[in-house]
Amino acid sequence: MSEGNASGGPTRRQRRAALGRSRQDSEPWIQNEGHAPPAGVGDPSLVDSVRRAVLAGTVQATGAAFADAVGSSGRLLGSEGTLTALDRVRAELAGLGPLEHLLAEDSITDILVNGPDDVWIDGAGGLRRIGRVFETEEQVRSLAVRLVAAGGRRLDDGCPAVDVRLEGLRVHAVLPPVSTAGTLLSIRIRRDRAFSLAELVDGGTVSHLMAEALRLIMRRRLNFLVSGATGTGKTTLLSALLGLADPQERIVLVEDAAELNPDHPHALGLQSRYGNLEGAGVFDLTELVRQALRMRPDRLVVGECRGAEVRELLAAMNTGHDGGGGTIHANSAGAVPARLSALAALAGLVPEVLALQASTALDVVVHLVRTERGRRVESIGLLELVDGRGLVVRPVLLDTGEECRPADGWSDFTARVGWCEPVAGQAHPVKCGSGPVVSRPTSSGTRP
Template structure:
């Protein structure tokens, strides 16, 4: 900053712009700078002020350069001087810095407003999706918590949602899928077995799901329901329905569960829920049990064995008890795929398992293929399932 363009001047300009109902165009920002400077400001100082303010007021501010990097999956701000980025090989500290916590707070509040959400001392956290970031080819999911709830200062978490278009062959070429597993996955798709892709955060669930959907016959119609637009399978006939959060007045919400019900009226050959994380599991399982073979979805779980208890908890949100959940699951889903993110950042298929009901009706998950070795019993069950569907 110069002796003319001081922090105090910029603060006054910010306040003036914040009180205006107009978009902060360059002309409006320049006018505000001149007014707050008392009309006496040179071209060089004006350009300096515009450069600082435009960085704050457009896109994602100083984080924009990180978000447009095609390798970036997450950008995390934990304090003004701690901005972390994940480029697919784990978190690393970036060179981006903010002047102070007030600058982080201003950015968080502006992004929240862009997402149609409220963020202030009365509502100190927000979760939403940002429009118009970067070149428009990707989305960004926003989460922010203000101080003093966040003790070290305002925290920002930005997850980059890039459309996933890689096919199974591309995943196999980079080592995410072994050749023998690739054969099983293609047999699963041809047999129209319903499946869930499970794994932890950032394990590559959506990438795997999109690649598998790309293997579906082009004559089939796929209807995808998502909380945030991520799936972009390389398939000629895909309908994408995306949920919507309520606006600042608390109205206008469209839930995943509502969209699953709408999808059933759209003649889907394959019904897909991008991420099952709520009561919509009830509607999905019901749909898969009423003639919609070959459906799919993803779910957060650290192993296939964790899927039944995880679904029990979600089904309870929709009023379905444990017994009913296991009965529906056994009839609706045949295969569970586990993807894992290693310490080096590599994402790989770790296990293929089959869903098998026991004598009491409870579901068990039996491994059919493992990256660590062949599994005989589960493989026999998998082969039998495929055989029944293809003969």
């Protein structure tokens, strides 16, 4: 992916990361994981003076104006102190305040604030508490109100729970008395970097045998769902899979909040929109799927199926739009049919109609789990309609964390994608009829 903007300069994300690194250089406490900043870092009175100047209209909310305001404050800060003060002013007035430095850590995916003295982060290392970051409850509430306002909505006693999207962030805030623990902030960070399937294999998320199966799913344009619980890596895997699509294909992404960033030259996204204070102007996922069908997609992808839009997606997959997919929340692969039934009920589909639609529209369910050892693709299964049982997911491959082995649906799956080599076959590529050439792992499917 490109490392700069169109003019050749650094992107805003790169400048934000550089800001975090400069704070790490000037504020060593940031490097000590699990420790909050010591009291007295920065000058609150300086921040307040710049804030008042911005509200009065004498200082614009830009980086250059902040620098001028800090420089003209009359305080003898020195070069290092000036940079530290400028970083603090920027973070407090245009960033995440005391949380800004966390954006520079690429492994962090979520920031969870449960009050001034209870802040957690989630990422590659799992959920971790970093202790006290804010000084007062008022500071947390002020940050929440400012972030929500930046997203074009309001957060107050009349609207105490709000979800907004900012550049690279998704922010959810809840105020008391709806919250019983003070102001709550949940911040999801969207990283610009997209992982390839090979990187996920190297990281242990996908076994070699699973990776070959996923490549064939994309090459043969099977329709698929990526399932899993919250934080299992569904969006990351979906982005990696879309990066395998033919560069000549046009991919249209439909999302509630833009998170997918596939490494593909012709992928474009549609994002839902909330209504205004009068409730007008709503663009939900159902309408976006309808609009996407008019945009000549080769692959239609719904970032997360969570409501009535599942009806439109299944209808599209049943009318010639192959190779599409999406994600769905489910505790197991076997629970996906029940989740589909629940979502279809929101769209007015009876179970019998849903079963017929889904069995002909969807081919494969890819399920992820998250354990103490990390995230991994646990299974690949075929979605089928069985007499007397309705929709079921028949396992094709199962990864226990120690080994990846074929399951009951293996032979049907390999026939469907043209992969006829036995699991314990040679270590050399084998061609099966007109199917693709695939390389087998040297062991019998065990993870390295």
